[in-house]
Amino acid sequence: MIGLKKNIIFMLIYQIVNYLVPLALTPYLVRILGPSSYGELNYSISIVLYICLFVDFGFTLSATKRITKYIGNSDKISKLFYTVTVAKTFLLITGITILILSISTLDTINSVKTIIVISAIQIIATVISPLWLFNGLQLTAVFAVFNIIFKVASIPLVFFLVKTPTDVGYAAFFQTAPLFFSSILALIYLYKKKILIYTNYTPRFKLIIRTLNSSLFYYIGTMSVSLYTMSTPIILGLVSTSEQVGFYSASDKIRAAVVGVYVVIGNVIYPRVQRFYHEDDNLGFQYVKKIIIAVIPLCTIASIMLFYISPFITKYFLGEEFGESELILKIMSPMMFLIPLSIILSNYILLGMGHKKIFSRIPMITATIHIIVATILSLKFGSIGASIAILISEIVSFILLFITCCKLGYIKKLCVLKI
Known part of the structure; x- marks a missing residue:
């Protein structure tokens, strides 16, 4: 088992690479592909x-x-891994069917079907990826190294192969393929180290359904959050133009790079928070309080910095064609503060204390609001409207989470507890 600090350091490097690679490629891709193809x-x-x-x-x-309960037991780890992988395979079949139907019936999706097919390698990667296993075993640093290797290797290939807007397929492949190859390497590592073992075990259908049910609340929560984060480019693509999607996406990559650093550290810390809660609720809250004290000043500085340097980023990083992205970045800047705190309130406190229904309900409310607001504002104001909609959604999400934690007495407990 690798120590928490080492995991955090490696995952921080991984996150930096994970977002710096797209950021490093963005100035090149936006100029070669242009707003429409991008x-x-x-x-x-x-x-x-x-x-x-x-x-x-x-x-x-x-x-x-x-998986944290099975550390050191290869048999139980392997059985859980195979069960989860089979469950994902069932979901893969369903997902691909929905995708094919969407391509067949929606013209806006049909027009980019070639790029979608090329990018679909990431769907396969999601099925076989053992990242969750590495996280639970506190071996996240190992997976990070594998992913970094393939991410970095993709950079020269993009520069070499993407020369005109018609080469957009190459750009899609090299942005989605690294997870697939790193997952293959990670699986080889797990079998070599005998963390996973070969077995004739075949999970029963009832167990697969039970496994899916046990993950349902987590899925509803994360899916609902994604409805007001990942869905915005899709809404823009349906009601506006590819050019507007390009303006928004270029800005969002910069926002994601900043917020993503905290998100990945949070994923590494999550198992540790769970262990503290298992030992004693007070230990868990003390640990969460330490995180909040560290996060608030850092996120405040990040928000202010992004607001003031957005003209520089737009001019020198994205280019003159993306002038509209300056205002989008300014609108997004408060999200550097809101998102990390919302993650703490939802994942570390509500989920940590077992409030699965509340964890899934709040994002569902926010997602419903976002879809309505984003559709209206995107239709009228394009990428600017979409960025306003996502900011409104993050504010609503934070307020709902904060009020809920107050009503449950958790904010008061955080204030009273001494570190």
């Missing part, structure tokens, strides 16, 4: 990511939580 690229990948989210079905949280 918008088509991100529209297609957003659709694929939705299928990936469906296939994952919240196992990143639910299976990670279960």
Whole structure:
């Protein structure tokens, strides 16, 4: 088992690479592809990511939580891994069927079907990816190294192969394939280390259904959150133009790079928070309080910095064609503060204390509001309207989470407890 600090360091490096690679490629891709083709690229990948989210079905949280109980027991670890993988395979078949029907019936999706098919390698990767297993076993650093290797290797290939807007397929492949290859390498590692063992075990259908049911609340929560984060480019693509999707997506990559650093550290810390809660609720709350004290000043600085340097980022990073992205970045800047705190309130407190229904209900309310607001504002104001809609959704989400935690007495408990 690798220590928490080492996991955090490696995962921080992984997250930096995970977002710096797209960021490093963004100035090149936006200039080569232009706003329209760049918008088509991100529209297609957003659709694929939705299928990936469906296939994952919240196992990143639910299976990670279960695997912490089986550390050192290869037989139980292997049985859980095979059960989760078979469950994901059933979801894969359903997801691919929905995707084919969407391509057949919706012209906006049919127009980018080639890019979607190329990007679909990430859906396969989601089925076989053992990231949740590495997280639960506190071996996240190992998976991070594998992913970094393939992410970095993709950079020169993009520069070499993407020369015109017609090469958008290459751009799609090299943004989605690294997870597939790193997952293959990760599986080889698990079998070599005998963490996973070969067995004739075949999970029964009832067990697969039970496994899916145990992950349902996690899926509803994460899916609902994604409805007001990942869905925005899709809504834009349906009601506006590919160019507007390009403006929004270029800005959102920068926002995601900043917020993503906290998200990945949060995923590494999550199993540790769970163990503290298992020992004693007060230990869990003390640990969460330490995280909040560290996060608030860092996120405040990040929000202010993004607001003031957005003109520089737009001019020198994205180029003159993406002038509209400056205002989008300014609108998004408060999200650097809101999102990390919302994750703490939902994942570390509500989910940590077993409030699965509340964990899934709040994002569902927010998602419903977002879909309505985003559709109206995107239709009238394009990418600017979409960015306003996502900010409104994050504010609503934070307020609902904060009020809920107050009513349950958790905010008061955080204030009273000494570190």
